Amino acid sequence: MDVKFINPFVMAIRQVFKTMANTEIQVQKPKVASPNEGCDVSGVIGFSGDATGACILCFPKEVACKLASSFAGVELNIGDADFADAIGELANMVAGSAKAQFIGLEVSISLPSVVIGTHHNVAVTTQPSNAPRLQIPCSCSLGDFHVEVAMVVNKKQTAPTAAATSGARS
Amino acid sequence: MKIMLVDDSRTIRNIQKKVLGELGYTEIMEAGDGVEALNLYKQTTPDLMLVDWNMPNMDGITLVKTIRQTDKNIPMIMCTTEAEKTRVIQALQAGVNNYVVKPFTAETLSEKINQTLAKLQAAKS
Numbered sequence: 001m002d003v004k005f006i007n008p009f010v011m012a013i014r015q016v017f018k019t020m021a022n023t024e025i026q027v028q029k030p031k032v033a034s035p036n037e038g039c040d041v042s043g044v045i046g047f048s049g050d051a052t053g054a055c056i057l058c059f060p061k062e063v064a065c066k067l068a069s070s071f072a073g074v075e076l077n078i079g080d081a082d083f084a085d086a087i088g089e090l091a092n093m094v095a096g097s098a099k100a101q102f103i104g105l106e107v108s109i110s111l112p113s114v115v116i117g118t119h120h121n122v123a124v125t126t127q128p129s130n131a132p133r134l135q136i137p138c139s140c141s142l143g144d145f146h147v148e149v150a151m152v153v154n155k156k157q158t159a160p161t162a163a164a165t166s167g168a169r170s
Numbered sequence: 171m172k173i174m175l176v177d178d179s180r181t182i183r184n185i186q187k188k189v190l191g192e193l194g195y196t197e198i199m200e201a202g203d204g205v206e207a208l209n210l211y212k213q214t215t216p217d218l219m220l221v222d223w224n225m226p227n228m229d230g231i232t233l234v235k236t237i238r239q240t241d242k243n244i245p246m247i248m249c250t251t252e253a254e255k256t257r258v259i260q261a262l263q264a265g266v267n268n269y270v271v272k273p274f275t276a277e278t279l280s281e282k283i284n285q286t287l288a289k290l291q292a293a294k295s
Contacts, residue, residue: 085180086179100253111178
């Protein structure tokens with residue numbers, strides 16, 4: 001996938017967690033995702049239209065609980081009814097905010113899905129096998145997590161995204 | 171004033187409810203999708219609706235269009251992650267009175283609700 005599509009996600013991650021969970025996120029340099037880096041809680045949003053693929057928020061259990069609690073304003077644990085809802089909505093906002101910056105592309109997002117299970121991986125079937133899946137490592141006062149983006153643009157873009165000038169911290 | 175919150179995320183509805191409570195609005199109804207909202211609307215006739223766009227069963231834009239066929243007056247605010255200008259225009263054409271992009275602060279939500287109600291009040295007088 002074209003790395004210029006990563007910056008909209010970097011900006012979206014910072015904005016969503018700061019606004020909704022009162023948490024500043026430090027974003028490290030994106031890298032190719034490794035299938036061995038599993039996680040315990042995933043919030044998944046699919047893309048369709050001029051770009052297809054998925055955005056996956058991948059958390060260790062403790063970090064997911066802390067961030068979901070900070071977002072919801074009440075303590076949430078994995079077994080709570082609203083836990084998956086909170087993680088799904090965070091994924092929805094990150095994907096929605098990022099896709100708003102894909103200038104010239106008409107992209108729709110799916111309803112969120114949340115996967116819970118120790119050290120799992122999420123497969124993205126819309127991604128061609130030779131397309132790299134990128135990982136955006138994130139850290140904050142509540143712990144580390146990462147966001148994976150697997151995206152294929154189906155339409156030739158007329159111009160780069162406006163957000164492409166603001167890079168991740170390396 | 172009866173306010174209906176339509177969003178498939180209960181977390182978002184709880185956040186909205188908290189902001190509305192701080193503004194003094196306590197008569198709140200909730201629906202998790204467009205179909206549920208339409209049924210509740212017919213039974214209760216709310217005074218203001220906050221509507222999400224992407225929801226299961228019936229999305230927010232379909233809900234707004236359906237209600238506008240028979241009710242030109244009820245104030246509706248779209249509250250969604252859909253932030254593109256084309257989407258905002260689509261929602262305004264469908265009949266929403268105002269638009270809040272997620273993520274939102276409590277201040278933004280309060281401001282948009284007050285703004286919407288003030289505009290309608292001014293139009294009435």
